[in-house]
Amino acid sequence: DVKVTQSSRYLVKRTGEKVFLECVQDMDHENMFWYRQDPGLGLRLIYFSYDVKMKEKGDIPEGYSVSREKKERFSLILESASTNQTSMYLCASLVVGQGNTEAFFGQGTRLTVV
Amino acid sequence: RKEVEQDPGPFNVPEGATVAFNCTYSNSASQSFFWYRQDCRKEPKLLMSVYSSGNEDGRFTAQLNRASQYISLLIRDSKLSDSATYLCATREYGNKLVFGAGTILRVKS
Numbered sequence: 001d002v003k004v005t006q007s008s009r010y011l012v013k014r015t016g017e018k019v020f021l022e023c024v025q026d027m028d029h030e031n032m033f034w035y036r037q038d039p040g041l042g043l044r045l046i047y048f049s050y051d052v053k054m055k056e057k058g059d060i061p062e063g064y065s066v067s068r069e070k071k072e073r074f075s076l077i078l079e080s081a082s083t084n085q086t087s088m089y090l091c092a093s094l095v096v097g098q099g100n101t102e103a104f105f106g107q108g109t110r111l112t113v114v
Numbered sequence: 115r116k117e118v119e120q121d122p123g124p125f126n127v128p129e130g131a132t133v134a135f136n137c138t139y140s141n142s143a144s145q146s147f148f149w150y151r152q153d154c155r156k157e158p159k160l161l162m163s164v165y166s167s168g169n170e171d172g173r174f175t176a177q178l179n180r181a182s183q184y185i186s187l188l189i190r191d192s193k194l195s196d197s198a199t200y201l202c203a204t205r206e207y208g209n210k211l212v213f214g215a216g217t218i219l220r221v222k223s
Contacts, residue, residue, distance in 0.1 A: 040214030042120075042214055042216050042218075045212060048210060050208065058210070072196060096205075101146050101205065105159070
């Protein structure tokens with residue numbers, strides 16, 4: 001079974017702190033994603049990466065950065081946390097193939113910024 | 115305009131009912147289409163991919179209309195266990211994966 005693991009289930013941080021959210025996948029997938037999920041807004045794409053050291057902005061990249069130094073690990077960084085970044089953060093990795101394209105999600109990190 | 119749009123619902127249906135969800139997408143170059151299911155406080159999981167010819171998996175039927183840029187999901191003989199949020203998604207060029215906001219389904223006895 002594919003496993004996508006996020007480092008924390010729950011996190012509480014103070015305004016202005018630098019926050020690191022880690023995601024590791026064990027299936028050698030090239031594509032990885034970071035989303036945030038808020039009530040009524042669904043999953044909004046923050047950043048994605050299609051290879052090591054490669055990244056693309058998603059729809060809401062402001063206030064975030066990412067790092068992909070190794071294929072299995074994709075990190076989301078909140079440079080200076082703000083209260084409007086309180087959310088559920090979901091990491092995913094994607095396998096692309098004929099008839100078997102599928103995204104696998106981590107269990108999510110609920111981040112509260114106070 | 116959102117890239118992928120869905121009616122948020124909720125759809126409240128009795129057990130045994132047939133229910134249909136639609137989803138529209140704005141990028142005509144989208145390459146792949148999916149329905150994901152998300153249970154409360156859980157991560158989304160793939161329900162089914164959607165193919166141009168339409169496809170069926172048990173009580174679930176998915177269809178794609180490229181000309182009108184929408185995908186649909188039909189659930190027949192609804193079960194209590196079908197209660198969840200259903201998310202449609204598209205894979206765009208470069209493997210960007212975009213989700214809609216989800217449709218809430220509540221099946222009641």
